[in-house]
Amino acid sequence: MLREFLVARTVCHSNSLPLTLSARSLPRLHMIIRVGLVRERVNRNDRAIVALVMLAHGMVHTYELSIPIFVSIWLSEYTTVELGLAAVPVTTASLGVMVGLGFALFGLGALPGGVLVDRVGSKRLIVACLAGMSASFVLLAAAPNLVVVALALILWGAAASVYHPAGLRLISTGVEERGTGFAYHGIAGNLGIGFGPFLTALLLLFFDWQLVAGVLAIPALVAAVFATRADFEEQAAVTAADGGAGTSADKSSTGVSSLGEFFTESRALFASGFALVFAVVMFSGLYYRGVTTFLPDLIDSVLDIDPVPLSALLPTALVPGSAAGAPTLELELYVYAGLLTIGVVGQYVGGKLTDRIPTERGLVVGFAALAVVAVAFLPVASLGVAPLLAICALLGFFLFMVQPFYQATVAEYTPAGLRGLSYGFTYLGVFGVGALGGAIAGFVLDVANSTTLFLVLAGFAAAASLLGVTLLRKRATPA
Incomplete structure (x- = not known):
């Protein structure tokens, strides 16, 4: 079809049709052109x-x-x-x-x-x-x-x-x-x-x-x-x-236009499967903020490497400040940045998989993997620098792999006319409620230790995975 379209487009850009083009073939040519242009x-x-x-x-x-x-x-x-x-x-x-x-x-x-x-x-x-x-x-x-x-x-x-x-x-x-x-x-x-x-x-x-x-x-x-x-x-x-049903708005609607309508549509959203999706994204936000807030300090304690003076890497003329006050590179910050950058691979893999498998299944597997990584993080990190970098890479991969899955799941459980409202609630959960993850992590570290913190984080991920199982079962259940 594509080759036929390219030929047809070339024909249309010429001044005349070839002599072999019969009147009988014109309808098919017209259809090919229309499909190709679309x-x-x-x-x-x-x-x-x-x-x-x-x-x-x-x-x-x-x-x-x-x-x-x-x-x-x-x-x-x-x-x-x-x-x-x-x-x-x-x-x-x-x-x-x-x-x-x-x-x-x-x-x-x-x-x-x-x-x-x-x-x-x-x-x-x-x-x-x-x-x-x-x-x-x-x-x-x-x-x-x-x-x-x-x-x-x-x-x-x-x-x-x-x-x-x-x-x-x-x-x-x-x-x-x-x-x-x-x-x-x-x-x-x-x-x-x-x-x-x-x-x-x-x-x-x-x-x-x-x-x-x-x-x-x-x-x-x-x-x-x-x-x-x-x-x-x-x-x-x-x-x-278009997304799923369950609200009073259809795909042609244009959102909410009054406070009363906002409450009506919000209640309808949370009366549907979106309520479970919202719970998933809250646990995702708690895990994300909880694990990233104090991870640089943990990486620093494991690496145990002194800051590197910039003068050791650049010519003296290019280094600002005096020799005594020359800036230094904190290596743990760059390892941390590398961990976050590895999430690029996780995002790509997760996004591609949302077109190939049920998004609920991706939530189950992704959050289960994050629970395992949380439990294994400290034991693996204590083995040395190389194991630490490896477990950080796994954390970065799965931490961001789950994001396309819950983003796509929101789209499947909400109508297009309320998609903005739905994503508004989603990121209220991720960044608003999820912001408590840093406070929870700080409190746990204050009253207990890092082992307890990672067990709490594993609990967040396990809860999200179980919610994914519930969504998967709802999908499999005939309406």
Whole structure:
């Protein structure tokens, strides 16, 4: 069929038909041309959407993971937070609250973002997200004190929060090969997760943190300009890949338009299989934040390698500062960044598998593997550096392999008209409820030890896997 289409297209671009083309063959030729043109348009639409969401997703996580790199600088550079009538000492606790405001909005804003995207469309919100993140880092670069720094982080959290419901809704309703779209989307996010802190740390070796923040504002602004010029059909895949039933909205609906409708549709969503999916993503978020928050310290304790002076790697003329105060490379941070980058492979494999196996089965296997990795992590890591790197690689692979599976599962258990709302709830669970994972991990480490922590994490993963089993059984049960 493809060869016939190419021949037909060549024929159509010529000035006349060949003499061998009979009137009898014209209907078939017309059908071939129409099918070929539709396929070309679909492929072009998929490529345009995937290119945009990859760019935006990578940007979101680049900025997200660059912010913690600045925290150590703020701790040493500032002594108090001036609040007018009072001055608060700068400590890890006060900075934690300040940074936490931005990260809290990153999770909590996903729900209103999901409601909004069903009304105004994905492209507009993605453009607003990119422009807002750029503006927040411009404000950060110009911040004269920590109060303005806090305002900049709040602006970043509000702008970034709308991305996941907008981007994932766009893939689920506009991309025919949904699993592949989720795979490439996740790959870009992992590249941002690994590249963001690496690039920021590298720039800070040579430049002031405010200049670095200003430089980081440029890519998001360029991406926003690109997004405004992107051309695609947001609903191209609705007919072919519409989600499940169970709510009062069908695939042609345009989201919720009032508070009453929001509560009505939300109740309908959670009365369906989406409630189980939401529980899965909450446990996924708890595991993710719980394991990543303190992993660099654990890697450092196992590696037991002193920081490497930059002067040992670069000519003296290129090293900023005096010989005594020359910057050093903290190797555990780069191992950690490498672990996160390995998630690229997990994202790709998981995304591809969502097109080939039931997504519920992928959830069962993926989270069961994470439970095993959590139980085995410390015993394996204690065997030496090579086993530590191997178990970290497995952790990075499975930690991100499950993401395309739960993203695709949300699309299967929700109608297209409420897809933004559904992903809003999803990332409220992942980043909002999931943010408690770091606090839980810190508490467990304070009252117990790292062995107990990994057993708790294994429990989160096991619970998610069992919920996947329940979803798989519901799929197998005739309606």
